[in-house]
Amino acid sequence: MIEVTNLVKRHGSRAVVDDVTFAARPGRVTGLLGPNGAGKSSTLRILLGLDRATSGTALIGGSPYRSLRFPLRTVGAMLDGPGASRGRSARSHLSWVAQSNTIPRSRVGEVLELTGLERFARKRIGTFSLGMGQRLGIATALLGDPDVLVLDEPTNGLDPEGIRWMRGFLRANADAGKVVLVSSHLMGEMESVADDLVIIAQGRIVANGTTAQVRGEHASVEDAFFALTGTTAEGIPCSGGTHDARYPGGDV
Structure with missing residues (x-):
C-alpha cells in the first residue's frame, strides 16, 4: 500500500505540499487530480525518492522508496x-x-509486446512520437513486474486507441491486485477507471474518497473538480471557492 501521511514540502516560506495525507490500496486505481501547480508532481517526486519532504512521510509497503534494494x-x-x-x-x-535491477533479459521482450512496441524495438528513441515515448515509459515501469505502479499523465500523447488501451491496462493491473496510482488531467478518463480519487488544490487535499463520493451531487467528476478547487473551466480562480469551507480536513 502507498501511505502518504502529513506530508509537507516548503520552498522558503511557501508550502507547495501542505499536510497531505492519503492512501492508495491494492486492487484499486487511485486517481490524483489537481490544477497545475497544485502539488501533485511534488508529492509523487517525494514518494519516489526524487525530492525530500520538509516533514511527514511517504511510504510504499511501509518503507521509503530510497530504502528499496531493487x-x-x-x-x-x-x-x-x-x-x-x-x-x-x-x-x-x-x-x-x-x-x-538484476531483472531477467527475457522480460524485455515481454514488456515490448505488452506495450505494443515490439515492432519498434530496434528504432532509436529519438525518432519516437510522443505516444511511443509514453509506451516506452510504461514498458520501463513494467520491467520488474512490480506490485505498485505510479504513473504521471500516462495518456499524454496517446491517440484514442492508445487511451483506450491505457484504460484497460490500468484496470487489468488493479484487478490483478496491484496498487495503481495515476496523476492525470483527463477527468473523464479518471471517472471511468478510478476507484478512488484524491484532489489537491494549492498544496492541500480538498477531496479524498471513492469516485462516487468525490462526485457527490455533481453531474460529473469534472463539475465536482471545478467546484472543489474554486476554478472555472478556463482555469480562472473563482471568488469564494468552496473547497476550504466544505473540506477543511480533506476527507469527503
Missing part, C-alpha cells in the same frame, strides 16, 4: 516520459534498465 521490482514509475537516451534503441534502453 526498486523496480517493487515500484514501476513513470514521471516526465520515458527518461531514456535519444540515441539508444528501445530494446537497448530496456536491457540496460533490466540489468541495473
